[in-house]
Amino acid sequence: MTKISMKVNGEAVSGEVEGRTLLVQFLRDHLGLTGTHVGCDTGQCGACVVHVDGESVKACNMLAAAADGAEVMTIEGMAAPDGTLSVIQAAFQEHHGLQCGFCTPGMVMSAADLLNRNANPSEAEVRAYLEGNICRCTGYHNIVKAILAAAATLRGEAVAAE
Amino acid sequence: MYAFDYQKAGSVSDALAALKAEDAQPISGGQTLIPTLKARLAAPSALIDLSGIAEMKGIEVAGGMVKIGGAVTHQSVADHAGVKAAIPALAQLAAHIGDPAVRHKGTIGGSVANNDPSACYPSACLGLGATIHSSAGDMAADEFFQGMFATALDAGQIVTGVSFPIPEKAAYMKFVQPASRFALVGVFVSKGAGGVRVAVTGASESGVFRWTAAEDALAGNFSPDSVPPAPAADGMIGDIHGSPEYRAHLVAVMTKRAVKAC
Structure with a gap:
């Protein structure tokens, strides 16, 4: 030991x-x-x-x-001590970036790593960065949408409501 | 995993001393070795971690060479401005190994020492005519790789770095196996002082190899149209991902793409 x-x-x-x-x-x-x-x-x-x-x-x-x-x-x-979700977590919630939620911790951590490296990724860059994170529910679409929205929020841009 | 002791080596000499213990084995990024241990395909008595050895962590670009320490991660190679400028194909190769989390841990020394028949780095070493630095001395890539998972190193010896001569031009084209991101077939082509080199990974049951027929043809006329027809399927890997004939076909296709991308 x-x-x-x-x-x-x-x-x-x-x-x-x-x-x-x-x-x-x-x-x-x-x-x-x-x-x-x-x-x-x-x-x-x-x-x-x-x-x-x-x-x-x-x-x-x-x-x-x-x-x-x-x-x-x-x-x-990731969340604040009082439970306030981080920008990325809130974006996953807002954009329905999860269904069963099993892959979500890894998705959020990979997304945070991407946004640390690249504050303004393209959709293709987000998809490429998630190649080591597998989700069997969402089809990835809303995960990608959530990460792009979180990136925009973190850059201080207003995100258009759908 | 079977039980083993774990030790972080602080220097190359530390590591070599620790590796003298019976059945001790080096570990670098562990991205291949840990899954292997989980499958109980290896039972080392001790793992000696090379990933923190400072003298194996540098990247130098000087005198027409790019020298990369054995403990440098794929991500560090991919991000290095000097590597990107000197041998963009090498930075690009590193940027497409596995996935981001794997690239943050996996190292060039580990990849080269393991010599997986589908790994990317061995093709860059052979395709650029690199020198492999090891605790057993310096060796040309042509002598270092000796077949699937086999190298010129004996137990207890380690890869400490790799020096790549900077070519006139080079490109790596990988046809990925979509689940693992390993090369179903990958071809590294370079043209430089040492002539044209074409190295193929993922295809042969003997591991990475030079496709000399293509090298000869390209030396005369460096154009995709000069690439010869597919090599014989004899000795090519056949598995659920592709037959030997399919891989042989891909060798020619990926070589053409690499020449075009040069």
């Missing part, structure tokens, strides 16, 4: 893990942060996407011990 410590959503946390403990297991089973989902467990579906040191990674495809000393952000860190 190895002792690890990291910052998760701004809070210092620590725990004892095996070498083979995945970051997603540490977040869900050790810290009780079950917002990060395990969909495929093979690194393909993207339901487990979190940010590690500011970049999106698949938490089912990274060892917990490898994140020792890192700053991790999960879906639980």
Whole structure:
């Protein structure tokens, strides 16, 4: 067992893990942060996407011990402490960017990563950036719409109501 | 996954010392190795993490070469202004490996050392005539890749970086397997001081290879029309994604597209 410590959503946390403990297991089973989902467990579906040191990674495809000393952000860190949704989350709600919601934490985290890198993505860039996030309900259309709307809001532009 | 110990290496010498332990194995970005471990296809006693080794994290563009450290992620290669200016095809190749979250973790050293028969980077190494830097010394890409998942390295040796000569022109064309984004067939073509090189990934059961018939034809006339008919299907990979004949056909098609894009 190895002792690890990291910052998760701004809070210092620590725990004892095996070498083979995945970051997603540490977040869900050790810290009780079950917002990060395990969909495929093979690194393909993207339901487990979190940010590690500011970049999106698949938490089912990274060892917990490898994140020792890192700053991790999960879906639980997106809304304000009083529960006010982040701009991206609010846009998913507004534009019906989810149905069953299982993929949504990963979608939101990938969207946040995209908008950190590119404040004004085209629709094609949004679709390309989501290639590692699989959704079996929405057909992606409203997810893309939500992310484009969130980008516009974050740029300070008024978004036309439909 | 079977149980293993985990250790972050702080330097190349640290890593090599730790890798002397029986059944210890290096891990870099882990984007291939972790799924492999989950499937219990490997049972290392210890994983030695190379991804934090500072001396393997640089990118240098100088003296007609692009030198990339083994622990540099795909995203860092894709974003690097110097790489984009010197060998745009290489930055573009890196920008289309896997998906964004995979590119943030996966490294060039890991990809090259693993030599997956459908990985993108081995074709760039072979197609540009790169030098592979390793703990066992420097090797030409032509000698380094030795068949599917096989390289010139022995257990306990690691790839520390790759140097690519800057070509006159180059392009990489990948026909993606839509679920995995691996190359069903990918072709890297370059024209430079070393002549014309055509390297093919994803197609052969022997891993990445140079299509010398196309190189010879293109050396005479560098045009898509010079690309020879598809190579023989013998020895090409056949699976649910495509037959050997289909892959052989794609080799010629993707070579033409790459030459056109140069």
